[in-house]
Amino acid sequence: MEGDEDKDNLSSVKHIVVVLSGKGGVGKSTVTVQLALSLRQAGKRVGILDIDLCGPSIPRMLNLQSKDVHQCDAGWVPVYADRERTIALMSISFLLENVNDAVVWRGPKKTALIKQFISSVAWGELDYLIVDTPPGTSDEHLALVEGLQRYSIDGALLVTTPQAVSTGDVRREITFCRKTGLHILGIVENMSGFVCPHCEECSNVFSKGGGEELAKVCGVRFLGCIPLDPQLSHSLEEGRDFIEEFPQSATFTAFKHLAQAVERGPP
Numbered sequence: 001m002e003g004d005e006d007k008d009n010l011s012s013v014k015h016i017v018v019v020l021s022g023k024g025g026v027g028k029s030t031v032t033v034q035l036a037l038s039l040r041q042a043g044k045r046v047g048i049l050d051i052d053l054c055g056p057s058i059p060r061m062l063n064l065q066s067k068d069v070h071q072c073d074a075g076w077v078p079v080y081a082d083r084e085r086t087i088a089l090m091s092i093s094f095l096l097e098n099v100n101d102a103v104v105w106r107g108p109k110k111t112a113l114i115k116q117f118i119s120s121v122a123w124g125e126l127d128y129l130i131v132d133t134p135p136g137t138s139d140e141h142l143a144l145v146e147g148l149q150r151y152s153i154d155g156a157l158l159v160t161t162p163q164a165v166s167t168g169d170v171r172r173e174i175t176f177c178r179k180t181g182l183h184i185l186g187i188v189e190n191m192s193g194f195v196c197p198h199c200e201e202c203s204n205v206f207s208k209g210g211g212e213e214l215a216k217v218c219g220v221r222f223l224g225c226i227p228l229d230p231q232l233s234h235s236l237e238e239g240r241d242f243i244e245e246f247p248q249s250a251t252f253t254a255f256k257h258l259a260q261a262v263e264r265g266p267p
């Protein structure tokens with residue numbers, strides 16, 4: 001019988017994008033979800049693999065936290081966010097008895113689960129698989145890069161905030177990508193400028209432009225700024241589709257441009 005590690009469920013996935021950040025809380029999961037929804041708007045089928053094993057937040061953002069995964073011959077059937085099955089999600093949350101259970105695992109156990117996620121999720125035909133990772137460069141990232149070695153990865157999207165740019169964490173992510181041979185698609189500056197919920201004007205409460213500067217210095221592409229938008233965080237908190245709710249917003253346009261940059265692929 002075929003072992004799990006021999007399954008080739010990713011052969012029907014056209015593009016793989018890995019979302020990374022040096023620091024926690026800069027908006028990796030937010031960018032992952034909104035990028036997936038923007039690509040869906042552009043007619044793509046998208047899968048999201050959440051390998052943030054200790055802090056999975058994507059099921060809540062997509063209002064899927066009460067769902068379970070099922071088994072089929074090819075492996076785990078991911079959870080779908082819509083009836084048309086255009087957004088599929090796999091997360092450790094779906095395997096826990098209680099969504100609030102803490103995952104306290106050492107490296108080898110995390111590595112084994114990530115390798116299983118890579119081989120044993122029956123994604124079917126996908127245009128994009130977007131992988132949301134924990135902050136930093138740890139066991140999860142190494143297991144992911146090793147597990148994906150036989151596939152062609154489009155590259156990594158590095159998420160930062162204007163404040164996090166100066167800390168050197170993003171530089172460490174760039175070094176990680178270069179050492180492991182992971183192509184860098186570019187840097188996204190999230191929470192860049194504040195969108196007033198009343199007049200929708202965007203003002204720069206924190207510094208802006210650090211991401212672009214860093215991209216220039218490090219010789220990687222700058223993929224744009226996403227504003228800090230209270231309407232976006234409310235939508236995510238309540239598991240509502242921000243893109244459907246606020247199609248006229250500057251934040252929506254920013255994600256649309258990001259999706260177009262991802263679709264253009266590596267430079």
Ligand SMILES: Nc1ncnc2c1ncn2[C@@H]1O[C@H](COP(=O)(O)OP(=O)(O)OP(=O)(O)O)[C@@H](O)[C@H]1O
Binds near residue numbers: 024031230232237
């Ligand atoms: N552009 C934005 N506008 C408003 N709120 C945002 C924005 N980006 C992220 N947030 C909010 O910031 C918080 C952290 O975002 P998120 O969970 O995406 O970060 P993360 O980098 O994935 O965190 P972790 O390191 O814990 O995985 C969330 O409450 C999210 O709703």
